[in-house]
Amino acid sequence: MSPLPVRSQPAADQCITDWLEHVAEDNGLLTTQLASALRWGGGTTRFLAVKPDQRTLMSITELTGAPHHRVVAATLSRFDGTALDLAGLNPQRWSSWRTVAGRGWFRLQGTGACPACLARDGCWRTAWRLPTVTICTEHSCYLIERCPGCGRRFADHPHEPLRHGAGTCCFNPTGERTVCDIDVSGLTTAKAAGDELARQDRHDVACTGSAVPMLGAVATAQEYLAAGRHLAVLLLHLASHADASSLAPWMDQVRREARDTRRVRWHLSPPIDPLVRSAVLTTADQILTAPGVSAAADLLAPWFDILPTSTESRLAWLADHTTMTPALTRLTMAALAPHQRISTHLRRTGTLVDPERIPQVVPEPLFRRQAAHLFTTDKAETNRLFLSLCMARRGGATTWADAAEMLGLDGDLGTRTARSVSARSRPDPRRLTDALDAIGAEMTGNYRDREQQVRALATSDAWFEQWVGEHRPGTRARSFPYAVTYLWCVHAGGLLSTSPAWTIPPARRSRVAYRQFAASLRPLAIAALTQAARTQHATGAV
Incomplete structure (x- = not known):
């Protein structure tokens, strides 16, 4: 030639x-x-x-x-x-x-x-x-x-x-x-528009094979481009089934095209109008380029609120309407977290936690600082117990009853507590996980050892008489169960009703008297109580 x-x-x-x-x-x-x-x-x-x-x-x-x-x-x-x-x-x-x-x-x-x-x-x-x-x-x-x-x-x-x-x-x-x-x-x-120009610029950079930021990390060009396209397909399907247009201005045009063509298959063919297609891709890109998975999930979650209701699960519907890349799977699971059962979310985000580091109830100061905002009820003790049960579930307990027994409680109490909190407060599973991570990072010590310390003190009142003489003159002997219970609840992180000071669960009158006793304690008296538990358990003398 x-x-x-x-x-x-x-x-x-x-x-x-x-x-x-x-x-x-x-x-x-x-x-x-x-x-x-x-x-x-x-x-x-x-x-x-x-x-x-x-x-x-x-x-x-x-x-x-x-x-x-x-x-x-x-x-x-x-x-x-x-x-x-x-x-x-x-x-x-x-x-x-x-x-x-x-x-x-x-x-x-x-x-x-x-x-x-x-x-x-x-x-x-x-x-x-x-x-x-x-x-x-x-x-x-x-x-x-x-x-x-x-x-x-x-x-x-x-x-x-x-x-x-x-x-x-x-x-x-x-x-x-x-x-x-x-x-x-x-x-x-x-x-x-500016945001669409930024999206196209990232796309063009990725087309050269260069890595680009995605979900708070650096992703390969193929990962970024595939996740963006498949997320756009998912948004198109959601928009086609929605009745409102509040999530994005392009939703009406997408529904109009779906209605006119009647057989739109978004996974095969994108919107005909390049302006609409650009807007959809930009919405997907804004989600993927959020600072992290949690921030991206917050942007995607409102879209999942318009999921069609049917007999299949939300996750199954989503998987049927797009290709789930690894990045898109992580994002979807995070965005679906508020719709998941708490037990399911805890199992998927499970981390090995030593049961001995989990108290029966999370300490109150820690609860107020890290988790009080998660609950809509003011039953602080129930909520603190629920957090401890959640930590036990993340640590390997397969049921709420198993979680309670891991902490030395009756299994039925764990089941009833989980049902009560889930029905009344419905904490967001993602924010619950964040709170559990923060609580776990701050908690130290062996709570099973501390429980043994308090049980040892409950067998004799000699230490109590010495403590009264030095720090609370005039306190009556009948306050002995209250001192033991205070150590049980504060030092050992135990549930009030399981204190070794009681032979049977305390009645309302006893609970009120204990709270009055606890409120009257001064810092020096509290420090001496805690020291008594540690010292007497270390020497074995009670």
Whole structure:
């Protein structure tokens, strides 16, 4: 095969079909003649703009003198592994296209266009063929995808690999021997908003293979691009089923398109209007680029409030309507946390906790500081007991009854406490997990040892008489159970009703008297009480 008289190379970012159309014009050939020449070596031009056949690539390099890598860079193969997954595509087998098309959001025909770019250099860009490229960041404007003359997408010529001419005109066939002569470089387009420009800029950086920030960490280009597209698909499905438009301004347009086309499958085809598509992708991008998973989940959670109600679970519905990448799975689970049963969430966020470090009830100062805001009821002791049960569940207890028994309590008490708190307060599981982490970081000591210390003191009142003489003269002997109970509740983190000072659970009168006793203690008396427990247990003398 002889080289063409006039040879050239594709410009940076120039699409292969646009370049070959100029090659044909420069050499006085019809584009159909050049296409035939490309097939002389037995190759095919079937997927020319996507992934050319190797024999076709050889023909192109021989005819034009362009290096192999420059020709490949002018095709969509340059985005394989980032914005596209072309695995399984075989130019020699037409049916292989189904494999790629089934992954969604990829079109074989058509391209977008930036009129300002075309007016400047006349080159149609390769990236304009990606459905996720909706904006020209250089000119801060939306791409145009449909010709106002013929009403079809640009470069919509399914039976020929090249247009019937070179330049900035549409050249879509409009009849047997006619083409659309609209000059795309003279069209006007809308300016893009700042947040959408930022999204497109991140997308373009990722398309070069560079890592980008996502969910508070650095993600690979493929992870970021896949998560963004699949999250956008999920938002489109949610918008199609919603009745309100308060979450995003593009929801009405999406529902209108779903209603008009009747068979919209968002996982395969994105919205037709590039402005709507850009807005959807930007909403997804804003969620993914939040400072962390928790912040992203807060942005996504309102969308899950409009999930269609059905017999299947929320998670099953979501999984049925998009592809769950690892990042999207983490985000979805975090956003669904308020809808999950607390026990389910605790099991999924379980951390090994030594049961000996868990008191029967979380100390009150720690509860006030870290967790009081989670509950809507003022039953502080019940709420503190519930937090301890939650820590036991995270530590390996499979049921609320097992959690209670792990702490030395009756199993039925654990079940009843969990039911009561879940029904009345319904704490947010995600914030509950954060509170448990903070509480666990502050709690130290062996509470089972402390319980033994107090039980030892409960067998003799000699230490009590000494403490009274030194720190509370005039205190009566009948206050002995109150002193033991104070140590049990404050020093050992025990439940009031399980104090070893009582032979049976205390009546209301005893509880009131104990609280009066506890409120009357001064700091020096409290310190001496705690020291008595530690000293007497260490010496074994009671």
